[in-house]
Amino acid sequence: MWYFQAPTVVYGEDALSHLSTLEGTRALIVTDANMAKLGVVDRIRQPLEDGGFAVEVFAEVEPDPDTETVSRAAEKARDFGADWIIGLGGGSPLDAAKMVRVLAERPDLTPQDVNPIVPMGLTNAVRLCTIPTTSGTGAEAGWACIITDRAEKRKLVLGSRDAFPDVAIVDPALAAGMPPWLTADTGMDALVHAIEIYTGSWHNDYVDGPALMSIRLVFDYLPRAYRDGSDMEAREKMANAATLAGFGLANANIGLAHALAHSLGGVFHPPHGRTTCVFLPYTMQFCIKDAPERYADIARFLGLPGETDAERAQALIEAVQQLQVEVGQPQDVRSLKIPEDQFHAEMDHLVASAEADATMFTSPRVPDSAEVARLFEYAYQGRAIDF
Amino acid sequence: MSVMFPSSEWTVEFQKALNTNPVYAEAARNWEGDFYFIVTNIPGQPDPTTMYADLYHGKCRAAELVDDDSVYNPAFRMTAPIGVWRKVIEKKMDPIQGLLTRQLKLHGDMVTIMKNVKAAKELVNSLSTIDTQFPS
Numbered sequence: 321m322w323y324f325q326a327p328t329v330v331y332g333e334d335a336l337s338h339l340s341t342l343e344g345t346r347a348l349i350v351t352d353a354n355m356a357k358l359g360v361v362d363r364i365r366q367p368l369e370d371g372g373f374a375v376e377v378f379a380e381v382e383p384d385p386d387t388e389t390v391s392r393a394a395e396k397a398r399d400f401g402a403d404w405i406i407g408l409g410g411g412s413p414l415d416a417a418k419m420v421r422v423l424a425e426r427p428d429l430t431p432q433d434v435n436p437i438v439p440m441g442l443t444n445a446v447r448l449c450t451i452p453t454t455s456g457t458g459a460e461a462g463w464a465c466i467i468t469d470r471a472e473k474r475k476l477v478l479g480s481r482d483a484f485p486d487v488a489i490v491d492p493a494l495a496a497g498m499p500p501w502l503t504a505d506t507g508m509d510a511l512v513h514a515i516e517i518y519t520g521s522w523h524n525d526y527v528d529g530p531a532l533m534s535i536r537l538v539f540d541y542l543p544r545a546y547r548d549g550s551d552m553e554a555r556e557k558m559a560n561a562a563t564l565a566g567f568g569l570a571n572a573n574i575g576l577a578h579a580l581a582h583s584l585g586g587v588f589h590p591p592h593g594r595t596t597c598v599f600l601p602y603t604m605q606f607c608i609k610d611a612p613e614r615y616a617d618i619a620r621f622l623g624l625p626g627e628t629d630a631e632r633a634q635a636l637i638e639a640v641q642q643l644q645v646e647v648g649q650p651q652d653v654r655s656l657k658i659p660e661d662q663f664h665a666e667m668d669h670l671v672a673s674a675e676a677d678a679t680m681f682t683s684p685r686v687p688d689s690a691e692v693a694r695l696f697e698y699a700y701q702g703r704a705i706d707f
Numbered sequence: 708m709s710v711m712f713p714s715s716e717w718t719v720e721f722q723k724a725l726n727t728n729p730v731y732a733e734a735a736r737n738w739e740g741d742f743y744f745i746v747t748n749i750p751g752q753p754d755p756t757t758m759y760a761d762l763y764h765g766k767c768r769a770a771e772l773v774d775d776d777s778v779y780n781p782a783f784r785m786t787a788p789i790g791v792w793r794k795v796i797e798k799k800m801d802p803i804q805g806l807l808t809r810q811l812k813l814h815g816d817m818v819t820i821m822k823n824v825k826a827a828k829e830l831v832n833s834l835s836t837i838d839t840q841f842p843s
């Protein structure tokens with residue numbers, strides 16, 4: 321027994337106009353300062369007000385939001401009496417919004433209490449709309465939220481299936497303002513999601529199709545969106561690729577590249593998408609030694625060459641590496657500007673956090689502690705995995 | 708020789724299985740928290756039947772069948788019908804998916820659980836090494 325759950329997805333040109341049709345009275349927009357500064361908040365506020373909403377804004381979500389921020393935003397939601405939480409932005413504001421939606425209704429809980437195992441006892445008193453402004457995190461489509469525990473220097477995978485987004489608005493116009501580096505960072509994250517979902521041990525018939533389609537869209541359209549941000553066809557296809565992969569995030573699980581990236585992110589805070597993308601070829605090399613079949617499936621779907629599963633899987637790794645180069649992504653951890661002495665000083669902590677990460681155990685090949693350390697080391701030095 | 712689940716004999720095998728699994732010892736090296744494993748819907752046995760396990764720093768310090776569940780006040784209680792336990796022990800159900808679908812019901816500090824997914828997984832992997840019989 322398992323579930324497939326997805327929000328109503330409103331996508332394509334003018335999708336934002338759907339906001340004026342939401343039923344409710346008070347909307348709290350949860351976002352970051354940049355969205356407010358760039359005027360994106362106003363583009364959301366207008367249709368909400370047209371629909372009769374009173375609107376308040378919490379624009380204080382930082383990159384990698386922490387437990388304190390989401391608690392503060394939830395307090396604002398309660399004080400305002402919000403019946404809709406509107407998450408607006410990249411992964412961080414959307415993740416924060418999901419947590420705010422739960423805490424707004426359950427002031428007795430701490431963020432750490434919000435987990436998928438225990439029923440949260442929520443009603444429909446507060447609803448959740450997610451609006452991505454980047455094309456990659458897939459956070460709009462699922463329940464999980466990554467919240468940082470600063471005291472422990474760890475990213476926690478929290479959230480509840482009971483607080484699924486009601487509506488995700490995937491309007492490509494919002495992504496059109498991304499600079500090329502952000503297009504690449506986030507677009508590659510979508511690719512990592514889709515590949516890890518398709519190859520992970522929780523893959524299932526319901527997420528396989530969206531994951532494969534997401535992978536194909538990224539290969540076909542990310543270079544175009546990267547070269548020309550005003551190519552709206554490419555923008556729309558990338559927005560869809562991200563949300564399709566998001567279905568997988570919500571209903572299966574990502575894997576090893578994310579476990580390593582979450583761990584590194586908890587200490588050094590490099591951008592999420594760039595980091596998962598750095599790790600992906602290394603974790604693929606590690607995993608195909610045991611289980612090349614699903615990687616070969618993807619290669620077949622993309623029309624990559626190879627006689628055997630191992631050869632096809634290898635062709636997929638090479639295609640990922642080529643795409644990294646094409647869209648200007650770094651290919652080793654050193655290039656994330658993490659000083660080597662600090663990286664080594666934190667190694668025990670990095671290994672422990674990666675092993676405890678909730679995305680680790682669905683990897684097609686699960687490394688032991690020594691192998692996790694070697695994966696980190698090889699990825700830092702840019703060495704192909706040979707173990 | 709196979710042992711019946713749940714039973715006093717099974718708890719002995721359970722303790723042995725955990726204490727001879729180096730991967731569990733490593734994954735659970737920071738774990739502190741005892742458990743009730745509560746089995747419901749067992750044909751011909753008291754309902755529920757409760758087993759206690761004291762898990763501490765990668766070792767199982769004690770395991771026993773308890774007649775009266777007020778004897779201990781464990782940090783965690785995991786409850787499921789025997790059919791679900793059987794699927795988990797026979798590795799036909801991923802225990803984390805079992806928890807997420809709430810077929811396995813867990814009470815206790817969830818933060819601790821979510822930070823120790825690997826230990827939970829290895830705990831279950833140990834269970835599946837026990838040659839187990841189920842009441843029919």
Ligand SMILES: [Zn+2]
Nearest residue numbers: 457509513596
């Ligand atoms: Zn990601």
